[in-house]
Amino acid sequence: MSGAGRMIEGLLAGKSVVIAGSGSGVGRSAALLFARHGARLVCADIMSDWVADTVRLVAQEGGEAIAVTCDVAKEADVQAAIDTAAKAYGRLDIIYNNVGITGGPAPLKDATQDQFDKLVAVNLGGVVNGCKLAIRQFEAQDGGGTIVNTASVAGLIGWGGVIYGSTKGAVVALTRTLAMEVAKSGIRVNSVCPAGMITNFITQEAFAEPSDAQLAAYGQMHPLGRPIDPMDCAKAALFLASDLASNITGVNLPVDGGLSAG
Numbered sequence: 001m002s003g004a005g006r007m008i009e010g011l012l013a014g015k016s017v018v019i020a021g022s023g024s025g026v027g028r029s030a031a032l033l034f035a036r037h038g039a040r041l042v043c044a045d046i047m048s049d050w051v052a053d054t055v056r057l058v059a060q061e062g063g064e065a066i067a068v069t070c071d072v073a074k075e076a077d078v079q080a081a082i083d084t085a086a087k088a089y090g091r092l093d094i095i096y097n098n099v100g101i102t103g104g105p106a107p108l109k110d111a112t113q114d115q116f117d118k119l120v121a122v123n124l125g126g127v128v129n130g131c132k133l134a135i136r137q138f139e140a141q142d143g144g145g146t147i148v149n150t151a152s153v154a155g156l157i158g159w160g161g162v163i164y165g166s167t168k169g170a171v172v173a174l175t176r177t178l179a180m181e182v183a184k185s186g187i188r189v190n191s192v193c194p195a196g197m198i199t200n201f202i203t204q205e206a207f208a209e210p211s212d213a214q215l216a217a218y219g220q221m222h223p224l225g226r227p228i229d230p231m232d233c234a235k236a237a238l239f240l241a242s243d244l245a246s247n248i249t250g251v252n253l254p255v256d257g258g259l260s261a262g
Helices: 003-007 025-036 048-060 077-088 111-138 162-185 213-218 228-241
Strands: 018-022 040-045 064-071 094-097 146-150 186-193 254-255
Touching: 018 025, 018 077, 018 111, 025 040, 025 048, 025 064, 025 094, 025 228, 040 048, 040 077, 040 186, 048 064, 064 077, 064 228, 077 111, 094 228, 111 146, 111 162, 146 162, 146 228, 162 186, 162 254, 228 254
Parallel strands: 018 040, 018 094, 040 064, 094 146, 146 186, 186 254
Antiparallel strands: none
């Protein structure tokens, strides 16, 4: 490993972290990356089998993680994940609210009430639950704490589905406003805003490899010409969660290959 690589090892050494949505995609990548940097994890996801596999992969690398089945739209489920971290590791240091579902490309005029309700409940409600309950836990400890949310470039510019973009725009606004609200408690709040990303959402079968055509199509969305890989977002989240960003709060960081700049 290079000298530069050694310098950034252990960015989260000993930190207790809850990662929501860690059964696949960005969440799984973040679990692996955070564990490599010394974090002790509670991996939470509504997909029990998927999150159990994430924990298995972390353990294979010598990391420490606990799997929790969690529907982020249910406050009790999120509380259980936080309680698990506090009980197992003595405290909670970081929560990564990496949650999101898509509602399809249908125009707004064709959207159903069920589609709207589900997107709001998960994409916004899940983040609200994670933030609110983590803050209570942070304040019950000795102060401080870090929140990272997954928003989207669709919350920064007019891109993607209307309802989806609206929920992610709400997460962008929540991140800024909450950062101001809790700054005096030493709590930092930031978000990662990915663009066209290679996840389970773009393949017909979970964990299937995307086709060359899909990779090319997603690459063409971005000025840098490449699709966004989940690890790209995980690395941004690692930075925001770590002490490298100790004086950064209220930031919505695009990971979009330059898309929002144009």
